Each structure stands twice: as structure tokens, then as C-alpha cells.
Amino acid sequence: MRLLFALLIVTILFFHLLPLDTLPRPWAGPNWILAFAFAWALRRPEFVPIWALAILFLLTDMLLQRPPGLWAALAVFACESLKLRARSLRDSGFASEWFAVCAMILGIVLAYRFALMITFSPLPSLGLMLFEMIATMLAYPAAVAISYGLMGVRKAGPGDFDTLGGR
């Protein structure tokens, strides 16, 4: 399953990199990688161990021309803190989960922008970032549905055997 996650991320990257539209666009699609990482971290934390998240996010940073490391660090931190809250969120329905994820996305976007600002790095355009943020929030249920329906990533029930043994 860990391999499946890596494969999923590389596939998304692959479609990002296809040289289809080289014209600048006034809009931005959702950040599917982040949405999937959150969805998996809340459902099956053992499938997305921290080292895998760190490597995959760093690869994304490198390939998509972002300042390397910053976005990866924030995303790993967000995933880990969602993992810690997964227990309390699992009993309280999808709406509260979605709300928590939205808050987390807002938090890391703000932190990302703030960190770029205090290091005097070139800032990406604000409109595009807001667009991407809202699109990611809206795309989260779709990412959950795809992971749940197509890939069978469900919350571990009390009677389930762990696929990986251990925890």
C-alpha cells in the first residue's frame, strides 16, 4: 500500500509535467498531492510513514520549481499533526474532518507565504495561491472518495487485521 501511495503521487506529478499547456493560465488547479496525503494520513497513517511523505514532497518541490524543502516541511508537519488528531476525528463524522483539513490547508498556505516573506524570497502571485488553496479544499472530498472507493483506503475498524503487522 505504501508503494501504491508513491505510485499515486508519481502519477499526479506525471500529469503535472506533461507539456500540454505552456500558456500561462489565470487559474490554478487543486493541489491533489496534498489532498491525497491528508486523506491517507487521516485514514491509514501506517500507509504514509513520515519518511515516505518527506521524500515524495521533496521530490514534488524539486520538480515543480518551488523553493526546495519549505513546502515539504510544512506539508509533512500538517500530515503528522493530522495523524495525531485522527483518533478524535474518526468518531465525529466527515464534516468535522473536512473542516479540520481546510483549517490545516489555510494554516500551511499562510505559513508558506509568511516564511517566503521573511526570507525575502520571490513570492508567487497571491491570487493564484488563493485559487489553488480553495480548489484544494473543494477537491478534498473527491480525493477521499477516490481513495475510499477505488483504492480501498478505509479507517481501520476494530476487527481488521493490520496489513503491515505491528501497530
Place this chain on the structure above:
Amino acid sequence: MARERTNSSEYTAPLGRLLLSIVLLLLLGLFLIWRIDSPRVEKFRAQITDRFVPSLDWAMAPVTGAINLLRDFQSYQRMADQNRDLRSELRQMQAWKEAALQLEQENARLLDLNNVRLDPRLTYITGVVLADSGSPFRQSVLLNVGARDGLVEGWATMDGIGLVGRLSGVAENTARVLLLTDASSRIPAVIQPSGQRAIIAGDNTANPPIDFLENSDQVRPGDRVVSSGDGGVFPPGLLIGEVAADPSGRLRVRLAADYERLEFLRVLRHHGTSLVSDVPQIIGPVLPKSEDGE
């Protein structure tokens, strides 16, 4: 079972926190190193891209082809309209062709009279676009030619007609072209009939604005914009596009290159660039060395 879990997490939680802080420190450290010494990290990035993207090429080419085929299929429906437009355009073109032929002959005669030799060092290498930047925040494409083919950072890149961008990040097998539309692209240019100098500053839109224009009254929409060669980075005289005014009255460049489909790009070899190296010559003249110390 729930109790067992909490028990086990009591032991693993500190370990997990330690792991998290190590990973975060490493990532943030990388970011800081990039901020301090970005050329080195960018070189590292180019190498990673060099490893990763060509290995996906076998899949990228057919998928891109298939999607483009689908798009073409949609455009077949408009074929009749296009055909009529093309016919009328062709009639206009014939008149232009006549004019061009006459001008060509005249030009050849004048060049001959002046005994001009065009620069033989301005040759080019053609590369195929492998991938784009992958994010809406950056505008760049990746070519399948690199340092192995003798590319050097900073060289100009054109499609058949106009300037597309310049090389920024050359790895062994791939090179990244920073497009003129990227927010960090700045190209010195000259606006043709009036000879005004300006900077074409990309701002992540399809038509980059013209900056640092001395006298905008002398510039009209429709004027030609060519590279000026100021700063020695670019060969002068490459076509960039033509001036257009946007609804708010700001002057922009309508780019001559076809940005909708960048497929094959030419990289112009340009040896006029003076290399900046950290030897004392760039600060002052070389002093004669004293033979025996004092």
C-alpha cells in the same frame, strides 16, 4: 485493544516526535541553504530533474500525443470555418509574398554592395520539449538537450519565428528554458521603428508588459519588438513580438512565438557573452607579480 494502543503509543510517541523534528529540521535546513546559496541547490535540482524526467519520457510522449490528438479532433469540427478563413488569408499573403520577394532581392543587392557577412557563429541546436514546469506559478519547459550537447546557461531559445526564453538550469541530458512569460524573466529589447529601449518583464500572463520605456508616446501598437543584445546575454535582433495595448492602456508584447504549442525549440549558440569569473581582472587590471616576495 484500545488500551493496548495507548500503551504502545506511550513508548512510540517520543520517538515519532524526534523523527518528525529531524525530518523538519532537514527540510527547513535545505530551504535555508537554498536561500543562501541558491545556484548550488538549483544545480542539484537540475540533476534530480535530469534523472527523473527522461525516465518518464517513454510514457509522456504517447500520453501527450493522445491528448493532443483528442484536442485536434475537437478542432476538426470547426474545419469548414477555418478553411474559409485560410483562403482569404492566403489571398492577402500572396500580395505580401510578392512584396517580400522584391525586398529580398533588394536586400541581397544592398548586402552585396556593403560586403556584409552575417555572423557565422550564430548556429543552433534543436531540442524537443519533454515537460513543462508543472505548476501554474512558474513558466518554463524542459528540453531533451543539455550540457552533453554543449549548451551553456543563458543562451537564447526560439521556436521557428520568435524568441521563447533563455536557458536557466542546464544538466547533463536536459536543460530548462525560462519562458518570457515567467514572472522572473527580464529581457532587454528594442522597439523597432522608434529605436526605444525597454525591458520585457514577464508577469505570468500570456502577454508580458513593456517596462522602463523612455518615451511611450513614440511607441504604437503594432510596432516590432526585437531583442537588443544589451548586457551581452542575448544576440541582438531576435524577434520577440509586436506591441499591443491592453484595455487599461498599458503597453504589452504580443509574442511572436507560438506559446500554445511549444514542441521543437532552437537553442542559439552565442559566444559573445563575456564570462564572469571570480578572478581579480574584473575589479582592476592585473598587477605584475613581484618575483621574490617583497
